Amino acid sequence: MKMFTRYSRLNLGSSIIIFLVGCSAFYFVLDHVLTQEINQVLNSEKEEITHFVKTHNSLPEITNTRDQQVYFSQAELPVEQKLVSKKAWNQRQAKLEWIRELVFGIEVNGLHYKVTVDKSQDQKNSFLNLIALIATGMIGLSLLTTLIINRIVLNKLWQPFYQSIDQISNYQLNGNGQLNLPKTNITEFNLLNNCVDAMVTHVEQDFQALKQFTGNAAHEMQTPLAVIAVNTESLIQDEALLEVHGSTISSIENAAKKLSRLNQSLLLLTKIESDRFALNEKVEWDVLVQQRLDELQDLIVLKDLSIELKTVPVSSTFHNQLAEILISNLVGNAIRYNKERGRIVLQLDSSELIISNTSGLPALDKTKIFDRFYRHPETREDGNGLGLSIVKQICEMSGYALDYQYANSMHVFSVRFPGK
Amino acid sequence: MKLLIVEDEPSLNKNIVDYLVGRGYLCESVNNFQDAVEKTECYEYDCIILDIMLPGGSGLRLLQQLKANRKSDGVIIISARNELDDKIAGIELGADDYLTKPFHLPELGARIAAIIRRKSLQGNNQLFFEDILIDIPAKTVSINNQPLQLTPKEYDMLLYFIINKNRVLSKSSIAEHLWGDDMDLADNHDFLYTHVKNLRKKVLLAGGGDYIQSIYGIGYKFSQA
Numbered sequence: 001m002k003m004f005t006r007y008s009r010l011n012l013g014s015s016i017i018i019f020l021v022g023c024s025a026f027y028f029v030l031d032h033v034l035t036q037e038i039n040q041v042l043n044s045e046k047e048e049i050t051h052f053v054k055t056h057n058s059l060p061e062i063t064n065t066r067d068q069q070v071y072f073s074q075a076e077l078p079v080e081q082k083l084v085s086k087k088a089w090n091q092r093q094a095k096l097e098w099i100r101e102l103v104f105g106i107e108v109n110g111l112h113y114k115v116t117v118d119k120s121q122d123q124k125n126s127f128l129n130l131i132a133l134i135a136t137g138m139i140g141l142s143l144l145t146t147l148i149i150n151r152i153v154l155n156k157l158w159q160p161f162y163q164s165i166d167q168i169s170n171y172q173l174n175g176n177g178q179l180n181l182p183k184t185n186i187t188e189f190n191l192l193n194n195c196v197d198a199m200v201t202h203v204e205q206d207f208q209a210l211k212q213f214t215g216n217a218a219h220e221m222q223t224p225l226a227v228i229a230v231n232t233e234s235l236i237q238d239e240a241l242l243e244v245h246g247s248t249i250s251s252i253e254n255a256a257k258k259l260s261r262l263n264q265s266l267l268l269l270t271k272i273e274s275d276r277f278a279l280n281e282k283v284e285w286d287v288l289v290q291q292r293l294d295e296l297q298d299l300i301v302l303k304d305l306s307i308e309l310k311t312v313p314v315s316s317t318f319h320n321q322l323a324e325i326l327i328s329n330l331v332g333n334a335i336r337y338n339k340e341r342g343r344i345v346l347q348l349d350s351s352e353l354i355i356s357n358t359s360g361l362p363a364l365d366k367t368k369i370f371d372r373f374y375r376h377p378e379t380r381e382d383g384n385g386l387g388l389s390i391v392k393q394i395c396e397m398s399g400y401a402l403d404y405q406y407a408n409s410m411h412v413f414s415v416r417f418p419g420k
Numbered sequence: 421m422k423l424l425i426v427e428d429e430p431s432l433n434k435n436i437v438d439y440l441v442g443r444g445y446l447c448e449s450v451n452n453f454q455d456a457v458e459k460t461e462c463y464e465y466d467c468i469i470l471d472i473m474l475p476g477g478s479g480l481r482l483l484q485q486l487k488a489n490r491k492s493d494g495v496i497i498i499s500a501r502n503e504l505d506d507k508i509a510g511i512e513l514g515a516d517d518y519l520t521k522p523f524h525l526p527e528l529g530a531r532i533a534a535i536i537r538r539k540s541l542q543g544n545n546q547l548f549f550e551d552i553l554i555d556i557p558a559k560t561v562s563i564n565n566q567p568l569q570l571t572p573k574e575y576d577m578l579l580y581f582i583i584n585k586n587r588v589l590s591k592s593s594i595a596e597h598l599w600g601d602d603m604d605l606a607d608n609h610d611f612l613y614t615h616v617k618n619l620r621k622k623v624l625l626a627g628g629g630d631y632i633q634s635i636y637g638i639g640y641k642f643s644q645a
Contacts, residue, residue, distance in 0.1 A: 222500030223429050226522035230435035233525050236588045236638050246636035253590055260522050261601070296602060298573065302611050332602070 004154050011150070012143060019139045027132065034124040035100070039083060042102040045070070045117050053108055066092055067120035072113050079105025079114040088118065097122050160184035164193055171200070172275065173207055207274075214270050221263055228256045258384065265386040268325070269372075272393045279398060283318040285327075286311040286348055292327050293346075296335060304341045311348035316417060318398065326394050329387040330355045330413055336383065337361055337411075345410070351417060356410040363406035370402070391415075421536060424465045425449040426456040426482070427498065428474050432521075436469060439525040440532070442587070453477030460486060460493070466539065467494040467532050470515070472506065480506075483513040494535040498523065524593035526584040533583045549582045550644060551628050563626040573598055574619045581632070581642035590639040616640060 049070070052060040062070045081104040088099045098121040106113045164181050171179050179200040181193035232253045236242060242249065271277070289311060293300070300307060334344045334357035342358035361376055368374045370392040373385040391413075395402040401416040423440055427433040428451045437447045448463075450456045453476030460468065460482065468486075472479040483495060496517040497510045507518045516535045519528060537545060537556055547554040553562050559575060561568045570578065580597050581589070595612050620632045629645045 218500065222521045223432070226500070227429060227431045227435075229522035230432055230439075230525055233590070233593070234435055234438065236590055236635075239588065239635065242588070242636045242638055246638050250590065250638050253592060256522060257592060264520075295600075298599065298611070299602065302614075 003158075004151065007154070008147060008150060012147065015143055015146070019143075023132070023135050023139070026135070027128065030131065031124075031128060034127070035085070035121075038100045038119050038121065038124065039102075041068075042083070042100060042117050042119055046102060046104055046115070049115060049117075050106065053106055057109060059106075059108055059113065067122065069118045071116045071118075073116070075105065075112045075114040078107070078112055079103065081105070085121065090120065098125060157186065160186065160189045161192075164189065164196065168196060173203065211270070211274060214267065218263055218267050222260065225256050225260045225263070228252065229260075232256065262384045262386070265384055265390060269386065269390055269393055272322070272390070272397055275397060277319045277322055277397070279317060279319050279322075281318060281320050282315055283320055283323045285314045285316070285323065285353060288320075288323055288327050289331070289346060289348060289353075292324070292331050296331065299335055300344075303335065303338060305335065305338055306341070306343050308343065308345045311346065312350070314348055314350050314417075322394050322398075326391055326415070327353075329391050330415075333357075333383075333387060333413075334411075337379065343410075351419075352414050353417075354412060354414045356412040358409060359411055361411070364404065364411065366404050369404060421466045422446045422448070422463070423532065424456070424459055424463075424468045424493075426451075426468065426474065426479065427471045428452060429471075436525065436528065439529065443529055443584075445532075451475070453479075453482065456482055457485065460491065461489070464491070465493045466536050467496060467516075469528070469532070470495055470497050472497060472499040472501065472510070480509060480513060483510065483515060487514045492539070494532075494539050496528070496531055496535060498528070524590070524596060526580065526587065526589050526593050527597055530580055530583050530597060547579070547582055549585060549642075550631070552578070552582070552623070552631075554579060554582065563623065563628040566626060568622060568626045568628075570619070570622065573615060574622065577615060577619055578623075581640070584642065586641070586643045588635050588639055588641045592639075594639065 045068070049060060059072050062072075064070065081102070083100070083102050085098060085100050087096050088101070089095075090097050090099075099118045100121055101119075102117045104115050106115050160182060167179060167181060179197055181197055184190055184193070232249055235245075235249050236253075289309075293307065293309070330353075331344075331346075334355050337359045338344065338357050339360045343356075344358075345354070345356040347354040347356075361378055364376060369376075370388050372389045374388075375383065375385045392402055394400075395415060399418050401414075401418075403414045403416070405412045405414070421444070423445045425433060425436050425440070425447060427436060427449070430451065433449050433451060437449050440447050448459060448465075450459055451474075453474045456470075456474070457477075470479045470482065474482075479497060479499075483497075486493060486495065495515045496519060497515045498519045498521060499506060499510075500521045510518050516538070517531050519531060545556045547556060551564050553565075554560075555562075556579075561570055561575065561578060576598055577594065580594065591612050594616075598612075598615075616632060620630065623632075624630060631642050631645060633641045633643065635641050
């Protein structure tokens with residue numbers, strides 16, 4: 001629920017209750033006051049009649065008016081005084097209406113009379129109704145105005161908040177940007193902006209430090225690795241030593257090489273993650289695929305693989321090195337995990353690149369294969385377990401959809417280019 | 421042929437020097453930026469092997485100074501940073517090649533040889549080894565003046581062997597020279613063995629000597645039989 005909706009509900013709800021209570025109170029008070037007034041009129045009528053009877057010792061001549069009637073009727077006993085409101089038939093106006101009726105007894109020449117004075121409450125009621133109508137109208141109008149003003153004012157007040165949110169959601173952590181949120185004249189928003197600014201600055205600093213660390217760690221690691229490599233190479237010049245330690249030295253050499261490649265892959269992943277590749281080069285995918293196949297020709301012949309190439313010229317705005325890595329890793333896997341005399345099918349059209357290959361491996365776990373360092377248990381540790389993670393990372397940063405399927409005994413990897 | 425090695429890691433520096441001296445080059449080495457500047461200002465080198473991260477300054481700055489002084493020394497950058505930007509910056513500043521650490525010394529040797537050949541095109545562009553003659557610009561090989569037909573990979577391998585003659589070359593060094601990182605994909609080094617076997621057979625059939633020795637499962641050595 002939006003804050004405004006919630007606030008309006010609360011505000012309107014309480015206003016309506018207050019108005020209802022207030023209006024009812026007002027209504028009853030007014031009703032009471034008006035009724036009192038009618039009572040006074042009735043009482044003064046009584047006094048007049050009583051006074052007349054006292055002085056003249058006979059009942060007065062009555063002229064009934066439209067809203068006041070007086071009736072006399074003889075009674076057996078002295079009549080008790082009562083004052084009531086009731087509905088009665090108004091003959092003059094030919095309708096039922098509320099009247100206030102005062103009944104009292106009077107004695108004329110030893111005879112008991114019951115005097116009934118009726119006074120129409122019609123005026124009072126129409127007056128009350130009018131007031132109720134005006135009140136309701138004014139309440140409605142005032143609520144509507146509040147609602148509109150709130151909406152306008154609140155929208156305006158919250159503007160800096162939405163601006164900040166906009167900036168925050170468009171913000172990308174890249175180690176060199178800062179989030180400069182606009183200054184507002186609302187303390188709370190400034191507080192929020194300052195907190196977010198401080199947080200972002202802190203995160204940027206950490207990110208910068210991490211990046212520097214990764215770069216430094218890579219540099220610091222590559223140099224010792226180079227030392228290991230060149231010293232190993234010096235060792236293998238000693239043929240007498242080789243006779244005894246040949247395989248040991250060979251495994252040192254290979255391990256150093258592997259560590260170095262792993263290091264390079266991790267660096268590449270970090271670099272892709274931090275979006276440091278600008279996708280602004282024209283990449284001809286079909287050419288790259290063909291180039292890669294040419295480079296790998298020896299390995300394809302070695303495994304006696306049959307290649308089916310179905311490509312059409314496709315070019316897009318991308319990054320050449322990343323495209324090469326993407327193709328290289330997928331095609332490399334298709335060869336590496338293939339079996340002798342297996343098949344590789346490469347399909348490329350303007351919408352997607354599909355690489356399918358046969359393999360000794362069963363269907364792979366789609367949820368795991370793109371994880372870092374995941375290796376199918378049945379494969380040897382010749383890959384570093386990062387190839388598909390790198391492909392996935394490249395696809396993610398560029399909005400390409402990477403998918404894996406196992407169909408017709410083929411492992412199928414597809415990269416779907418975003419729709420044009 | 422005079423080379424300057426600019427590398428701050430002592431062990432790496434020494435190994436490179438030892439290897440290149442063994443290849444018949446005249447080598448001088450320094451381990452910081454200032455010494456490198458002094459050396460390059462005073463002397464001419466056929467090729468400078470230059471590390472980027474140096475105490476006292478960046479190798480790239482040295483490269484800029486060389487260019488400003490219109491020096492024609494060949495430069496090969498050796499760096500721990502395999503960053504494309506660095507590579508491009510280095511090449512744009514006039515470096516001839518870029519090699520990422522760690523590398524195989526024979527690979528460095530092959531790259532240096534290529535740079536020196538390019539720098540001195542008017543000079544000797546033929547490489548001899550016993551009865552084998554390689555015409556590098558034409559990419560042809562002859563044995564006892566009889567042309568020898570080789571595949572491009574076999575040609576590369578022979579050239580690599582001859583540049584690194586009398587030296588044990590590990591299989592991974594040869595494989596990496598020929599196929600780059602893809603060798604990683606091959607199931608094992610038998611693959612390399614096939615290529616070496618073919619080359620040896622061709623040389624022998626053409627009347628050449630048996631120069632390729634297999635060394636204890638480590639690799640091969642190209643030397644006089």
